[in-house]
Amino acid sequence: MTTFHAVVWLDHQEAHVLMFDREHVQAQRIKSRSHHKHQGKST
Numbered sequence: 956m957t958t959f960h961a962v963v964w965l966d967h968q969e970a971h972v973l974m975f976d977r978e979h980v981q982a983q984r985i986k987s988r989s990h991h992k993h994q995g996k997s998t
Contacts, residue, residue: 957976959974959975959976960974960976961974961975962974968986968987969984969985971983972985
């Protein structure tokens, strides 16, 4: 049985996905399509 791993790093602009097993590696960068502005209350 092979072991498969995935690592995901997220921020507000994009996600980085790294998928790998003992013999293969695949990386992907996914850009956000949403452009939400911060709507927090100012004090």
